[in-house]
Structures are given as structure tokens and as C-alpha cells.
Amino acid sequence: MDAELVLDGNALAGVFGELFQHELTIARGTCRACGLTGPLAQARVYGQAPGAVVRCPGCGEVLFTIVKEDGRYWLGFDRLRCLEIRGDAR
Amino acid sequence: MARAALRGRLTWQLADVVESIEETPRVRSLVLRAPEWAGHRAGQHVDVRLTAEDGYQAQRSYSIASAPEDESLVLTVERLDDGEVSPYLVDELRPGDQLELRGPIGGYFAWDASVGGPLLLVGGGSGIVPLMAILRHRAASGSEAEMRLLASWRTAEDVIYSAELERLGGLDGVEIVHTLTRASPESWKGRTGRIDQAMLAEVGWKPETGALSFVCGPTGLVEAVASGLVALGHGPERIRTERFGPTGG
Numbered sequence: 001m002d003a004e005l006v007l008d009g010n011a012l013a014g015v016f017g018e019l020f021q022h023e024l025t026i027a028r029g030t031c032r033a034c035g036l037t038g039p040l041a042q043a044r045v046y047g048q049a050p051g052a053v054v055r056c057p058g059c060g061e062v063l064f065t066i067v068k069e070d071g072r073y074w075l076g077f078d079r080l081r082c083l084e085i086r087g088d089a090r
Numbered sequence: 091m092a093r094a095a096l097r098g099r100l101t102w103q104l105a106d107v108v109e110s111i112e113e114t115p116r117v118r119s120l121v122l123r124a125p126e127w128a129g130h131r132a133g134q135h136v137d138v139r140l141t142a143e144d145g146y147q148a149q150r151s152y153s154i155a156s157a158p159e160d161e162s163l164v165l166t167v168e169r170l171d172d173g174e175v176s177p178y179l180v181d182e183l184r185p186g187d188q189l190e191l192r193g194p195i196g197g198y199f200a201w202d203a204s205v206g207g208p209l210l211l212v213g214g215g216s217g218i219v220p221l222m223a224i225l226r227h228r229a230a231s232g233s234e235a236e237m238r239l240l241a242s243w244r245t246a247e248d249v250i251y252s253a254e255l256e257r258l259g260g261l262d263g264v265e266i267v268h269t270l271t272r273a274s275p276e277s278w279k280g281r282t283g284r285i286d287q288a289m290l291a292e293v294g295w296k297p298e299t300g301a302l303s304f305v306c307g308p309t310g311l312v313e314a315v316a317s318g319l320v321a322l323g324h325g326p327e328r329i330r331t332e333r334f335g336p337t338g339g
Binding site for chain 1: 099100135137149151192195196197198199309326330331332333334
């Protein structure tokens with residue numbers, strides 16, 4: 001895929017904001033495949049509408065997918081083992 | 091405290107266009123009055139939504155250029171010729187028009203004066219916009235955090251905020267460096283060439299300073315800068331990146 005088409009988890013802040021009260025782009029995810037832990041903002045994001053594939057920046061495995069259509073959301077979890085969400089973050 | 095940390099739902103609101111300032115032939119700053127705006131942090135962005143007469147909607151993200159302290163909300167938008175949204179924002183939108191937006195969005199690529207410095211800001215093209223918000227926030231808040239901005243442009247004609255950056259560069263603790271990647275006029279006093287590890291070593295901070303880096307631009311630039319900084323010994327946790335691509339249109 002063209003490298004210029006890769007975005008990052010910052011681009012998910014809007015759709016996260018539609019669904020969650022806490023700021024999820026700063027939540028730290030752990031990849032089940034390679035063990036890397038880091039903020040979702042730094043994950044690789046391929047594609048936006050109608051869906052995005054979110055990959056681990058370390059090993060490239062799919063962490064999760066997010067699809068929005070007709071007011072419904074599908075979150076598909078793949079290699080995202082754990083998500084640490086700070087309750088005090090804006 | 092915990093309650094205050096919870097945000098309201100992200101909802102669409104209408105803003106009035108007060109002014110549209112030409113930065114370059116391809117780039118305009120939109121000065122907005124947004125009555126329902128609840129404030130933002132430097133580095134955050136908004137989503138803008140356009141609705142056609144037949145109901146078709148297109149939505150894009152744009153970085154906020156203004157400081158949290160500023161009276162108006164300002165977005166700086168670059169026209170992408172095959173984009174769905176930016177040609178309208180740059181070429182068609184007039185003072186008095188309304189714009190549908192929501193935000194502020196994003197909590198990762200954001201800096202508060204209370205965090206302090208030193209900071210390395212690296213921007214490619216319109217990737218400078220959220221970094222401008224950070225520099226403006228520094229000035230407006232009276233922060234003395236040391237900041238170095240390294241901005242990469244194709245040509246001298248592409249430089250945005252040129253006069254203001256020159257002014258900011260005259261402040262104590264602020265250093266502004268431009269580099270041109272394509273043509274440079276003979277009178278050019280800045281740097282030339284793409285940002286690489288050697289340029290980062292010369293312009294940036296030593297890793298021992300614990301400097302925080304903010305890098306925004308196209309994926310190629312972001313990856314070259316991030317890997318260059320890591321190779322120089324900066325901790326990956328101290329490097330915050332935001333990529334934009336053609337889908338930003």
C-alpha cells in the first residue's frame with residue numbers, strides 16, 4: 001500500500017469522541033503479537049470511511065477494526081490484548 | 091475532579107466565518123466565531139462537515155491554528171486539488187458563511203504551557219498548523235519554555251505564517267528554522283534539503299535535555315524525523331507524531 005495513505009490513531013479521535021467519554025487516543029494499547037505497548041494515537045490507521053483497520057506500529061499486525069455505517073458502529077478486536085485508559089485524562 | 095474530566099458528547103455546531111485570510115495561493119486561514127465553542131488545547135483539531143443539497147456529506151479533520159487564549163477560532167486549510175472539502179473551504183467560503191464543525195478533538199498531539207519545555211517542533215507543509223498553535227499558546231500564556239521549530243517546505247512561496255514566524259523567532263527562547271526541499275531562491279538564507287538525521291542533530295536538542303518533540307506532516311516526513319530522532323538517542327515516548335495524508339482533502 002502507498003505509504004502516504006497511512007494515517008495514525010490521531011485520526012480516530014473523532015469517531016472515538018462519538019462513542020466514548022474518555023480520550024481514547026492517549027489510551028495505551030498492548031499488541032498480543034509483539035508485546036509493544038503505546039498510545040493508540042501512534043497506531044497505523046489504514047482507510048477512514050466507512051471503516052478503518054488499525055495496525056500495530058511495531059509488527060504491523062491488525063490490532064482492531066472500526067466500521068461505522070448508518071449510525072451503527074462495529075468494533076472488531078484482533079491483536080489488541082489490553083487497553084489502559086486514564087480516568088483523569090481530558 | 092473525576093466528573094470534570096468527563097467530556098460532553100462530541101456534537102456538531104455552527105460557526106460563522108468572520109474572515110478568510112490568504113496565507114499563500116493554496117492556503118487560507120479561516121477566522122471563525124463559534125458561540126458554542128468550549129475552548130481547546132494547542133495542537134488539537136476539529137472535524138468539518140459539508141452537506142450538499144442532495145444530503146451527501148463529506149467530513150475532514152483540520153488542525154486548529156489559534157492559541158487557546160485567542161478570541162477567535164482559526165483553522166488553516168491547504169487546498170488539495172482533488173479534495174472534496176478543502177477546495178470549498180479555500181476557494182468558495184466567504185465571510186458571513188456558516189461552517190459546521192465539531193471539536194476540539196484529540197488529546198495526544200497537544201501541549202499545555204504547564205508542561206514546559208524544551209520542545210522541538212517539526213512540521214512539513216501545512217503540518218505546521220498545530221505547531222503554530224503551540225507557538226502562539228507559548229506567547230499568549232507568557233510561557234518561557236524553550237522551543238525550536240524546524241519547518242520543511244517545497245519552495246519559498248509555500249511558506250505560511252512567514253511574517254509571524256519571523257516575529258516569534260525574535261523572542262527569547264524561540265528559534266525558527268526553515269528548509270526548502272525543491273527550489274530555493276539565491277537570496278534564501280535558510281536551509282535546503284529534506285530533514286534528515288544530520289539536520290535534526292544540528293537544529294534539535296540533545297537527548298539529555300529530555301526535550302519533547304512534536305512532528306506533524308505527511309507520513310514520509312513523520313517517519314524520517316521520528317526514526318532520525320530515535321537514532322540520535324531520543325526516547326520514543328518523548329516523540330509525538332501526527333500524520334496527514336491525501337484523505338485529509
